[in-house]
Amino acid sequence: MLEVKLAGYNADADIIEKLKNSGWDGKNNISPETISAAYARISRDPKRVDELRADSLVEVDKARQSNEAIVFKMGHHSVAEHAYLNFDILGLSRLAVESLQEARLCSYTEKSQRYITLEGDYVTPEEFGEAEKKIFLETVSKQVAAYKTFFPALHEFRRKQYPKQLETKSGTNLLEGWAKEDARYALAMATECQLGFSSNSRNLEHIIRKLKYHPLAEVRQLGSALFNVTKQIVPSLIILSDPETFTKQFGREVSDGIIKTGALTAAKAVKAVKIPAAAPATGKFDVMLVDWTRDPDMKIIAAMTQAYSGRSYEASLRAARKMKKPEIIKFYKTIFKDLGEHDALYREFEDVNFVYEIVLSASAFAQLKRHRMMSISKQPYDVKLGYTTPPSIIETKQRDIFEKVMDETENAYKKIAKTAPRAAEYILTNAHRRRVLINANLRELYHITRLRMDWHAQWDIQNISARMAAVTKQVAPLSAALACGKDKFAEVKAGFFKAVK
Template structure:
């Protein structure tokens, strides 16, 4: 067995500085990694030699990527090229669109640990509508109240949690609780920042989808993101213009849905949903999980495991489930067998609550537009 380190992240400014100080003339690009790994399936050479060949002939590596990723359709090759992106001066609203891409990594400026200043984004739509003055006045008032609210909430939180407040190490946590509550006053236009790690395949998808959104800030973001990355891996990022599918799918669905409700014979008004409503769940969930555990822990087919799971007495099922939880520590991931059971919730939440909910990107989260 041999394990070789093929690459790791470096700061872009450091890469540029090192290149200037060295005699390197060829492009420094993650495309060579993608090209080398793509050749693994068709070459007898060791992968470290393939990487060396790709580095020596960057243009040949790029042509290989174009053929394999786009002509042959092996898009996963582009996932070996990874970018670290600083995103600054964007609105909270745009961040929600960015973080819909579940296979990327994000670290966002925390509204719990950082007391936000009064910076905010003025949407292009507001400027073109001639409503900038009213918008700025409104957001300024909200931001002023946010800071005023924090100053009042901070002593209240400390007073309500005297035992915790006695320990100086809890100061930051308690102040964070006050900031969390105060943030209900700030708008989605509030300016924030995040760090993003994204592979070339998801980068291309993000560029295309955000360029298709009606939000002007999203389209500007797509353009600037492309400008920042286009010269680094041109062989892996090709289809960046919005397709009709991305531009029209939501619009067409909204039009059709409106027509359906207009034709509906039901005249009763829709009732306001509860804040939390369990609308669906996998039937016989405990049996499904038990069958999955038996399947992965034996050489029996699933039908046999399902029949056995149905025969288990409640105590036997409970004992089986105890096994998968008994040694579980806070940072352990539970077994994938539990993913065979789904719970479907309808939630009515604020934007502040959704800021926490959207972190769980591997969940299937479907949202409506904000209702002012």
């Protein structure tokens, strides 16, 4: 008979603290690692799952030993995923947040720069000596002054542009939000932010290990802070991020996380190969499709036929390639017929991939990187790639002030970079740009475009995602045809059904 028993759930740390102080004799056993330990034994122990859980709850030391044996010695690491932790993170720079959010299987919610007025709170990097600090502080204060000039002017501009929005509270907030999110293009990536971060222990071990060896001091500090808190709660599940305990336990040293030296040496050798100069990258928003699964429209037909017909993939692809244009169009009309803007695409849309090289602002990157079902390789921010000026800055005739603050920022960056090349990025602004390589499957592209081409989304990421959709449609005209913002979905779908014959 089916039984579903609640085994545990997130509880606020204050409640747990009260429980610990309540005199209850089980107070030392409060840890989600008992659940991991119980589940780790499921495959071998004949006892019921709930009995295993009850056992590990009363014998936490044994549960910890069992985790060490099963997770680390046997390599059954996935059981650490059953222990989940939540963290409030405050005062972390916008630049350091990027390193944390590289972990794709975790969850994040940040304070929005659309709704929060930035007061000029920023992190001063430890890497800076007195001279760098002076340049940094002077530049940050100019950036904050520019933000304070831009915001009221942009707010007034929006109020005049959309007077009807002022009739509702949400409309009024929206106009203010638009002004704030454009003004913040002048602010440095040293600006502090706050976020909620949740992760299972397996991901925590991975991210802590990576952060602890990061080139930026602030990021290493974050890694240590996460480690110190996590070690109190789930010590047996994060051994790889704890070199000391690892050595004590296993008698050898654990490597220091992800070593990039090899990659740098290998890339340097390729960079040395002489090649003819290429034409400069073109494209309005610098989004280029650099590689993709060939014949994506056919491959999706083949993958879906394989899944739903019992034929092999090879036979399905041969059959797809024999189809005439009207049959192919009919196929897509059939699978799109009942699709709504909130429905996930068929899983087989994951069988085709697109690789985009994108040059984008820090502000757009901050949003794009939040999409976790794709691979992102990123270069450092690069002043040679220029900066993105919000159109509203130009419309309000504030371009000169914006350009002045960008010039001052770049001069400061160049001076600081001489002695602190990596930490110099802190002074660059949300407008500065970097080049990234993104590999996404078509199902994720649909998800990105639904959210980011929608009118609720910020203009910079709207432009980027619209260009991603446009370049994809050039090579996948049928399978990518409905990639659009959710606000336009009904219209785009109707247009497809009418136009494609």
